[in-house]
Amino acid sequence: MKPRLSVSISPRADDDELLFARQLGAECVYTWVPDDHMDVASLTELRQKVDDAGLVLHNVGNMGIGKCDKIQLALPERDEKIEAFKQFLRNLSAAGIHITTFTWEQAGVWSSENRGSSRGALARRVEMHELEQRPFTHGREYSEEEIWDNFAYFMREIIPVAEETGVRLALHPNDPPVRILGGVPCLIHSFDSYKRAFEIAGSDALGMEFCTGCWLEGG
Template sequence: MSQTVDSDGNSEGVDFDSLPMRVGLGQFMDPTEEKLRFCKQLGVDDVLLNMYRYSPDYPHMPDDERIPLEGDAEWAYENLVELRERVESAGLRLNAIENIPISFYDKIMLGKEGKEDQMEHVKTTIRNIGRSGIPMFGYHWMPSGVWRNTDVTVRGGAGASGFDMDAVTDELTHDREYTEAELWDNYEYFLRELLPVAEEAGVKMCLHPNDPPVPSLGGIPQLFRNFENFKRAMELVPSENHGLEFCFGCWSEMGEDLEEVVRYFGERGKIFYVHFRDVEGTVPTFTETFVDQGNYDAYEMLSLLDDVGFRGLLIPDHVPHVEGDTDWEHRGRAHAVGYLNGLLTAIRRETGR
């Protein structure tokens, strides 16, 4: 079951591509014993870690003490191995590192001075992720991160967040307003530099949509907001190691034809793993909600994933905050895991797979 690395730094053990479609957990940075036990207690065998920011409060964050963590930085091989082994010690598989802090590659995204140095650090991190036996790296192209600007209550008074474009001001988030052409040029530079490294390291790079998927926020174009732009992203620098961190919630926010999108990318083998959540409404205004209510039918989407041959990891994402929950929303995630596993069981009974 465990993924291991030999003395030369080559990964061996689990063939992740041979595993079936399955429900896992993630969205946490610090794999504490309590969180890992909770995952196992829910019947989950797979996790991913979301390292979207650095925090000295988390003793298990990967870092490299040789480089200041505020600014240009990279993650050390030894620390990534320690993370993987910590997950495995709980009887779980570490499927992906999702995100690096924006400060690791903000100059790359915006084409600023110093991007070359940042790129070298990112390349080192990707090499170390591969050497340490972690097969996937999820990333986004959002210099300002995820935006939410409304707090709402959903079923039974559970807390959730939403977005309303009318409440967004014209204030810039960075030094100036950027053009879409600039962001595309910077993104192409990122792919041309990094994909060969990922291929050599055996790491799959997985692109997440912009959230919210609107044309621009704070003077920054949001490239990955629609079907056409994702097609362009996958064709820009063709690689078998480049695909999607397919977030159903973001695609639901876009209002795209989900069946068409899933069939297009799924039949091409470009869906590497899935965030399974939903919202009510579409841009310019939407509200996050429970996985069993929203814009689409969860059973139909899982059946569609099965039909196009997806055999990767599904994780709950952005669940509502229910009574007695923690900051990680462990109770809300437990509801989503149980619901999705029930649907998967029904689909397998029907299809015999």
């Protein structure tokens, strides 16, 4: 399989946005859909619109379940959120979409303030001494083994449905790829982290989302 250029689009991309993706030279596009666009009809409509523009909608995620603290920290409603994830996989498959991204980032992507580059464009910055001073995101510090146990629980539940539906799970590394933020260990921050995740899953249904920036930083 040869590498192909992909760009992000909005979940309600119009013809101009899709034309721009084509003009950039992209062959594929991906997006994150809101909760009210997780149904089969909405996903199929989006995929068909992308198809008609001469592009491939290769990956669709949902932030509410793809970065879910209830799943990742074993909080109340964990099982309900996992069931919602399973149904999303079924809906993706029915709509002809076969990859979804998720990240083990219960508090999202962490950054310091954005700053202008030498040519004026804004760029993300990460100042670890500043991030390390921030309070716990969920009231206490979690151990790494707690988080791995929660990951294993999720894999036991979700892998059979991923295999059944033919929808692969693309695991994005933590951003930034450091060991702990806000009192919660960052699960996927290195090559060894991925190895452990793949061993737990024991299935090709789990794959890596190869974010070159995070990979370069984490190693």
